[in-house]
Amino acid sequence: MVSGTVRPPGDKSISHRVLMLAALARGKSELSGLLTGDDVKSTARVLRQLGAEISPLRESIVRVSHARRTTHDARLYCGNSGTTARLMLGILAGLSGSATLTGDASLRRRPMRRVTEPLKQMGADIKEGGDGLPLTIRGGKLRGLTYASPVASAQVKSAILFAGLTGKVPVTIREPYRSRDHTERLLAHLGLEIHERDGAISLLPSAVSIPAFQISVPGDPSSAAFLVAAAVLADTGELVIENIGVNPTRTGFLVVLERMGAHVERVNLRDEGGEPVADLLVRPAALTGTEVAAAEVPTLVDEVPVLAVLASRARGATVFREVGELRVKESNRLELIAANLRGLGVRAEVQGNDLHVEGTEQPPRGRVDTASDHRLAMSFAVLGTVDGANVKLSEKKSVAISYPGFFTDLKRIRADVQT
Numbered sequence: 459m460v461s462g463t464v465r466p467p468g469d470k471s472i473s474h475r476v477l478m479l480a481a482l483a484r485g486k487s488e489l490s491g492l493l494t495g496d497d498v499k500s501t502a503r504v505l506r507q508l509g510a511e512i513s514p515l516r517e518s519i520v521r522v523s524h525a526r527r528t529t530h531d532a533r534l535y536c537g538n539s540g541t542t543a544r545l546m547l548g549i550l551a552g553l554s555g556s557a558t559l560t561g562d563a564s565l566r567r568r569p570m571r572r573v574t575e576p577l578k579q580m581g582a583d584i585k586e587g588g589d590g591l592p593l594t595i596r597g598g599k600l601r602g603l604t605y606a607s608p609v610a611s612a613q614v615k616s617a618i619l620f621a622g623l624t625g626k627v628p629v630t631i632r633e634p635y636r637s638r639d640h641t642e643r644l645l646a647h648l649g650l651e652i653h654e655r656d657g658a659i660s661l662l663p664s665a666v667s668i669p670a671f672q673i674s675v676p677g678d679p680s681s682a683a684f685l686v687a688a689a690v691l692a693d694t695g696e697l698v699i700e701n702i703g704v705n706p707t708r709t710g711f712l713v714v715l716e717r718m719g720a721h722v723e724r725v726n727l728r729d730e731g732g733e734p735v736a737d738l739l740v741r742p743a744a745l746t747g748t749e750v751a752a753a754e755v756p757t758l759v760d761e762v763p764v765l766a767v768l769a770s771r772a773r774g775a776t777v778f779r780e781v782g783e784l785r786v787k788e789s790n791r792l793e794l795i796a797a798n799l800r801g802l803g804v805r806a807e808v809q810g811n812d813l814h815v816e817g818t819e820q821p822p823r824g825r826v827d828t829a830s831d832h833r834l835a836m837s838f839a840v841l842g843t844v845d846g847a848n849v850k851l852s853e854k855k856s857v858a859i860s861y862p863g864f865f866t867d868l869k870r871i872r873a874d875v876q877t
């Protein structure tokens with residue numbers, strides 16, 4: 459049984475970006491609805507080290523004043539946050555002085571060349587030991603760039619846009635498939651000259667800096683996805699999930715769910731700072747397996763773990779095409795989704811860059827290794843809510859990265875939760 463109304467925390471991607479833009483803006487900005495999770499704390503900490511004054515992170519108003527335009531051999535610890543590291547590299551490329559970026563063991567393993575390569579082409583001086591952190595960047599005078607990214611990555615695209623912004627040079631980016639477009643929407647909302655032509659995004663340099671702004675961050679569709687999944691897997695009831703961003707570059711999981719047989723209604727559709735926002739109405743549904751195409755992956759890249767969990771409860775097989783990027787997320791999600799599903803009695807395997815999951819009616823029972831990856835922990839916690847399940851997670855703390863109140867919310871919407 460699922461019931462009630464729930465309001466997941468602010469969008470992680472947008473929270474990082476509005477903090478960074480507020481730290482680059484002239485004057486005092488006011489941000490509300492920010493995610494207060496660990497990843498966003500990492501961005502706030504790094505910006506404070508660069509001189510920005512940021513009031514304590516909370517969901518109500520956070521005030522931000524601008525950072526220095528010069529860095530002084532700062533050592534910036536980005537924690538577990540790939541978005542902090544990659545987007546900050548873009549910002550730092552256009553500021554003078556040098557900074558060294560590092561992070562936790564998971565972040566230090568993640569590829570950075572996809573960002574350092576284009577930034578070096580713009581003229582940034584970057585000293586790196588391999589394809590990862592730590593690395594030292596000396597920014598300053600940049601030249602414009604036209605770049606075709608080999609990966610559909612919003613972090614790569616945003617790093618280049620931010621370098622264009624701080625370096626005051628024109629940049630144009632193409633990507634194989636359109637990734638989340640929050641940076642583009644925010645820059646347009648703040649009055650910058652950004653446009654798209656034939657799939658290429660271009661930002662023209664602005665002579666004046668961004669004026670201070672006020673913005674409200676919508677709820678995170680990636681966090682809402684776990685509650686949507688829990689509601690779909692319940693036997694009866696109805697759940698309302700309030701104030702969720704429904705930007706089409708983020709809601710591929712709703713499209714896939716629809717194909718699988720679960721219709722999620724969007725009510726109260728409105729606009730919040732250039733982003734579409736709605737309340738979601740979810741009911742339990744019987745699911746059927748589907749094929750997720752490579753072109754859809756950027757629109758649901760963070761939802762593959764929870765969709766794989768749903769696929770394990772669907773009738774028939776589901777295949778996720780070209781999800782190799784999942785190997786370089788907070789953990790090797792691709793292998794861990796398959797191995798953990800197998801450990802719970804589900805047939806699942808990785809073939810090349812594709813993930814195959816066979817649905818079953820057997821209750822999932824066993825232990826899950828989350829590898830301290832927040833999205834794995836939340837996905838398998840949801841699987842642990844089905845009738846007869848007995849799912850033991852190796853840890854639960856990692857949810858603090860993106861959804862600190864996750865277990866409280868999951869318990870609240872279900873009477874019979876077992877995690």
Ligand code: S3P
Binds near residue numbers: 760
């Ligand atoms: C993010 C982009 C995605 C996503 C990550 C957040 C962002 O990563 O997986 O959780 O905020 O730009 P990639 O750009 O590496 O695909």
